[in-house]
Amino acid sequence: MWTVSRDDAPVQVEEEPAEVMPQVVEEEEDDFGMDDLVTVDVAPAERPANTIEDEMIFRFDSEEELQRFLAALQREGLAPRGVLRQLYAVRVSERVALSLDPRAYGGREEHNFYSARPVPPEAFAPGLFARLQGFGLTAAEIAQTGDSTSGQGVIVAVLDSGVDPDLDFEDLRGVWLDYVGTEPSYRHGTSVASIVAGPLGIAPATTILSVRVLDENGVGNSFDLARGIIEATNHGARIINMSLGVYGESPILLEAIRYAYDQGVIMVASAGNEAVDRLPYPAADSRVLAVTAIDANRQHALFPNQARGIDFAAPGVGVIVQDGEGESLFSGTSAAAPMISGTLASLLSKNPALAPESAIGIIRQNLDDAGLPGADDTFGGGIVSWDRIERRNQTNVVDVAIADIHIPHDAVPGQTTPVTILVQNRGTAWLGDTTLTVQTSQGEPETFTVGSLDAGGVAPQVIYVSMPNRDSGEFVDVLAQVSPPGNREDVDLSNNLRVRRISAAPSAE
Incomplete structure (x- = not known):
């Protein structure tokens, strides 16, 4: 409809x-199907x-x-x-x-x-994406929800460039704002919506409310974005997805965010792809969930902004979407944000009485840690885990994992640097002493005893390695393996072992 x-x-x-808007810059499509986006001037x-x-x-x-x-x-x-x-x-x-x-x-x-769809800056040439691993899967396949009725009864507003009305969404509605462009350009908005709903989406039966706030060049403004937030709220949206950003503190936009928040609407926004140390609005507002992107290796996708205020990390490299012209690969924090919106729609459809903070809390309490222990500027609180969300009410689930092998971003080539190995209890059962074995290509295996872990708990173990010299072609492999105590059966053996190869970045030419 x-x-x-x-x-x-x-x-x-x-x-x-x-x-x-003057000086609109179009980016050519990269190997992962990055949509044509416009750049913004990220100024202090x-x-x-x-x-x-x-x-x-x-x-x-x-x-x-x-x-x-x-x-x-x-x-x-x-x-x-x-x-x-x-x-x-x-x-x-x-x-x-x-x-x-x-x-x-x-x-x-x-x-x-001005507001705009996120775009990687010109400095990130195709070589950047060669370092990333695309998913090559739909959102439904990544999340493995497998429920065609998921999202039923929930309205998710997609504030974007518009959604193609001819696509196979179960229920599609539209709000048109006057003078937001003259020519339809549905590609970005349709790609975003297809991650939330439809046959490729996490919550297929979700009602999509398309609110066009970006023109055919992917450009809008804070006034129309504020209008869109209020229109979406007044049209019954429980979730508003905003895969866009405004680099400027707009009072009218903040007032619209306050209005939606006070009405119990959950707002989700992309963290931005400019690789800077600040977030655009709406993601920068504490009432909005800011989402960053990871690749299929569960590594930070390199191009997202890194700053305090990021809430969640979600898949955002090489996701298969419907873009209005067929299926394509879609990358960026624009793809990661609707992963969270779709997950929230699924949770709310299964329990319509669930309060917004309770729905958000379910995701937050079941994150896979990454980066440094706890919340950080790179992954936020952690990576969304649909497995953990699904089994959160099961008792005595044993799942101990190597959450990450973290190398400091400021590690100096040729010098010794600390490497932090994160062990996480991803089950629902309390775990006693757990054994961690670490092997590097520079030395003999070491065995550590990790203390007791509550469900969701994380224990860091620091080791030291000598960083390879720049341009040496050398590397260091770090292998970490963990096993649950007392020979208890682990429900997911795939996350018990992790290997990280460390090499120095090449010299700038």
Whole structure:
């Protein structure tokens, strides 16, 4: 089903089309099927970069003030570029603002920031992706949910470039925002939606609410994103997926996030692919779940941003999706975010009374740790684990795992560096002393006794290795193997052994 709703307004005014964003840069598709995305200028947070220079947003204190200003515009034959009644806000060009100063009517001035789909920066050539392992599977195959009714009764809003209405989604609805582009360009939004729902999705029976907030070039703005969040909330969305980002703190966007959060809506956003040490909004807001990407080897995907505030890591390299033109491979934090949205839809459909924090808590309490012990800037709280979520209510499940072999990113070639091996109890049974065996290509095997572990608990073991010299062609292999105490039967032997090859990065040419 495809239904459409539009904004309406008591005062009939013609909205002026916004001008197209300048300096849009298209990226060519890479080996993993990275969709054509637009770059954003990631500037320091202290200056208002990425603002639309020829327009402003004005916020009023009441509907009456807003109506008075709109009526004045109409009398003068002028038009706004957008109206957001829920927040008493209007978007106008500088020409309109100069002709009829909104401040004289009680308006408070704000900047309007560009938003865009995440894109790896130009520095990440195809060689970067050669270091990553794509999944080559659909979201349904990765999560192995196997339930065609999963997601039933749950509305997930996809705030993006739009979703192809001709695809095989069980229930597809649409909200159109005026002047968000003129030509349909469904590829990115459809790819995102197909990870959540439909035959390839984690929760196939989910109702998708498509809210188009990006134009045909993948560009939008914070005003329309705020409109989209409020529209999605008012149309009954329980989850809002935003595989996009705004590099600028927009008050109107933060107010829209607050509105949705107060209504009990779960918001999920991509952490961004710019490989910087900050998150874009909405992911940077603590009320929004920020999701980063891993490859099929469960390694960080290299291109995602790394910063405090990341919540979860999920598959985001070479995921098979429907993009409106057939099946293709889709990569980036744009792919990782809907993995979480689909998982939440599945949980809520099985228990409609589940509170938002309880649904999030189920994912959070069943994460596979990675990187440094506990939450970190690279993996957040850890990697989503559908196996652990599925068996969380089973008792006495024994599953001990090598969660990661972590090498510091600042390890110096030719010097000794600490390597942290994480042992995690991924079962539901308490575990006593567990045996860890470590072998490196530089020495003899070592055996360690890991202390007792509660369900989900993590124990780090640090060893030291000599880093290979740069350009030497040498490497160090680290093998770690763990076994449960007392010859107890482990339900998943595949995660008991892990090998990591360490080599120094080549010199810059």
